[in-house]
Amino acid sequence: MTDNTQLRDKEHLILQQINSGNDDVQKITAATTLENHHVTYAFQKLEEHGLIEVSKPDGMVERVIDGQKRVFQHPKQAELTEKGEQYLQHSEPEDLDDYENLSHRELVQRIHQLEQDMAELQQSFQTFRKQVQNHLER
Incomplete structure (x- = not known):
């Protein structure tokens, strides 16, 4: 090689x-x-x-x-x-x-982690959206 x-x-x-x-x-x-x-x-x-x-x-x-x-x-x-x-x-x-x-177990763990990350991102986005709306309403 x-x-x-x-x-x-x-x-x-x-x-x-x-x-x-x-x-x-x-x-x-x-x-x-x-x-x-x-x-x-x-x-x-x-x-x-x-x-x-x-x-x-x-x-x-x-x-x-x-x-x-x-x-x-x-x-x-x-x-x-x-x-x-x-x-x-x-x-x-x-x-x-x-x-x-990846093994089945590794795939399940990765999916759970991605789902958790997605939930955190959605929450952060909702918070950001509210902050922007509050700022624009002033």
Whole structure:
């Protein structure tokens, strides 16, 4: 990968997820709206570019998923290479769609925050409107 090559949004997101500790396919799919095959494909491409190293640990893993305890084969795991770390440090975040890759929980939280912000703005606007009307009536 040359310095002027840009990653697709999904690949950039996956690098960010790996950097933040979500280092295997299942953790990334749980934290985003990406599907297993998207993450697996991105792992392959990122590894070809030397940005990550992918391994398939032996054995089983036990995790709580959607409130249920599950045991399954350990998913593919990735680790950033030095080149991957440098890429993240020097890459400008692209105009990623802020909502496309959020989990359901993150979307709900974002909507609640936006609704609260909107209510505050509406209240502020009503107050401002009254102030302007009072000023014009003088």
